[in-house]
Amino acid sequence: MIALTPEQDQFRRTVARFVDAEVAPVADALDERAEFPRALFQRLGALGWLGLRYPEAYGGADADMVTYCLFAEELARGSLSLAAAAAMQSLMGTYFVYKYGSDDLRQRYLVPALRGDLVATFALTEPDAGSDVAGITTRAERRGDRWVLRGGKTWVTNAPVADVLTVAAKTSGERGLRSIALFLLDRAAMPGIRLGKKIDKMAVRASETGEILLEDVEVPETHLLGGETGGVEKIGTILAEIRVMTAALSVGLARAAYETALGYSRQRVAFGKPIGEHQAIGFKLADMLTSIHAATLMTYQAAARLDAGRPIGREAAMAKLFASETAVRVTDEAARIHASYGLAMEYPVQRYFRDARFLLPGGGTSEILRVIIGRELDWDRGAAFA
Numbered sequence: 001m002i003a004l005t006p007e008q009d010q011f012r013r014t015v016a017r018f019v020d021a022e023v024a025p026v027a028d029a030l031d032e033r034a035e036f037p038r039a040l041f042q043r044l045g046a047l048g049w050l051g052l053r054y055p056e057a058y059g060g061a062d063a064d065m066v067t068y069c070l071f072a073e074e075l076a077r078g079s080l081s082l083a084a085a086a087a088m089q090s091l092m093g094t095y096f097v098y099k100y101g102s103d104d105l106r107q108r109y110l111v112p113a114l115r116g117d118l119v120a121t122f123a124l125t126e127p128d129a130g131s132d133v134a135g136i137t138t139r140a141e142r143r144g145d146r147w148v149l150r151g152g153k154t155w156v157t158n159a160p161v162a163d164v165l166t167v168a169a170k171t172s173g174e175r176g177l178r179s180i181a182l183f184l185l186d187r188a189a190m191p192g193i194r195l196g197k198k199i200d201k202m203a204v205r206a207s208e209t210g211e212i213l214l215e216d217v218e219v220p221e222t223h224l225l226g227g228e229t230g231g232v233e234k235i236g237t238i239l240a241e242i243r244v245m246t247a248a249l250s251v252g253l254a255r256a257a258y259e260t261a262l263g264y265s266r267q268r269v270a271f272g273k274p275i276g277e278h279q280a281i282g283f284k285l286a287d288m289l290t291s292i293h294a295a296t297l298m299t300y301q302a303a304a305r306l307d308a309g310r311p312i313g314r315e316a317a318m319a320k321l322f323a324s325e326t327a328v329r330v331t332d333e334a335a336r337i338h339a340s341y342g343l344a345m346e347y348p349v350q351r352y353f354r355d356a357r358f359l360l361p362g363g364g365t366s367e368i369l370r371v372i373i374g375r376e377l378d379w380d381r382g383a384a385f386a
């Protein structure tokens with residue numbers, strides 16, 4: 001772990017106490033109900049944690065990326081569902097209106113969203129276009145002083161409860177990335193935004209996910225965020241943060257699984273001694289801890305680099321790739337250490353095992369991240385680190 005400032009360290013302790021007292025005890029119940037955890041979500045808003053990355057003028061805390069990662073990590077340790085909902089709200093859901101919206105839009109949408117009074121989300125993925133963003137077909141056509149949006153989005157986090165959505169749509173019929181633009185949609189004020197199927201999924205069940213159908217939704221020109229083209233470049237400006245944040249979520253979940261497995265290894269006896277004293281289990285725990293340590297270093301090194309204003313495209317991709325794969329491996333090993341009890345719904349380890357799958361696609365799949373990291377390899381210089 002990198003050295004934390006006294007403020008960062010104090011903040012981590014505060015979030016950890018909150019998670020231990022208010023989140024971890026209800027995480028299994030949240031998962032079972034598979035409903036948006038509104039009360040806890042609003043608590044995060046009231047505590048000012050949904051606005052960590054935003055200026056104080058909008059109710060934010062102007063916090064650095066390391067602090068934001070501490071928040072994401074600790075929350076994920078308690079409930080990855082809650083952390084996923086909060087991450088969407090505090091990054092993608094609110095980023096584009098802050099960065100490209102007028103002050104009027106910021107006051108109407110950003111300020112209440114940071115308080116936790118409005119739920120905000122981001123809708124890019126479509127049934128036939130996930131990693132291949134150029135393939136989206138949602139269209140935005142100009143009609144007089146308005147835009148009319150038609151199409152369908154899927155895998156939208158918080159869709160069933162979202163009040164405000166940043167939607168990616170094409171402003172011309174050409175294939176490719178150029179004509180993608182971002183629009184801010186208000187569910188209550190703009191007729192034609194319909195909720196499609198809610199996706200019944202195995203991971204992060206209390207972070208609801210669903211389809212959004214856009215049926216000739218009329219959107220005022222002022223809700224076009226940052227021009228008719230260049231939406232992908234705008235998404236690009238926040239991608240590194242999303243990846244580092246997802247790495248922090250991965251570290252948090254992996255820690256929870258490791259701690260559970262360690263406790264079980266001390267208490268479960270087989271062949272006359274605690275199973276942790278059998279070398280096979282001890283080695284598993286050693287490998288789990290080593291991977292978590294490496295993932296933590298990569299995550300916070302990338303976050304600190306971002307805070308220092310240095311480029312982190314490659315570091316963010318590597319941190320997300322390594323940390324999310326670590327979370328998948330560590331949660332799997334934790335379940336194996338529990339053997340049959342790893343399958344039992346009354347033990348949290350099955351939730352960790354399921355939830356880890358969520359960390360793989362968001363912010364780029366492992367395959368896409370390898371493509372990105374590979375693209376940046378500097379064959380001539382040999383050493384890849386600057």
Ligand SMILES: Cc1cc2nc3c(=O)[nH]c(=O)nc-3n(C[C@H](O)[C@H](O)[C@H](O)COP(=O)(O)OP(=O)(O)OC[C@H]3O[C@@H](n4cnc5c(N)ncnc54)[C@H](O)[C@@H]3O)c2cc1C
Nearest residue numbers: 122123124125129130131132155156157361362365367368
């Ligand atoms: C719980 C959850 C919440 C989500 N929330 C949101 C959200 O709020 N908003 C939103 O817009 N999206 C959201 N997503 C969608 C997510 O971003 C996409 O699922 C992701 O981009 C991958 O797209 P896909 O599933 O269509 O996979 P595909 O792109 O179809 O990929 C299928 C497989 O092919 C591989 N592949 C694809 N292209 C290449 C290539 N060039 N080289 C090598 N391998 C390749 C992939 O790695 C993968 O293994 C969410 C997903 C989940 C699971």
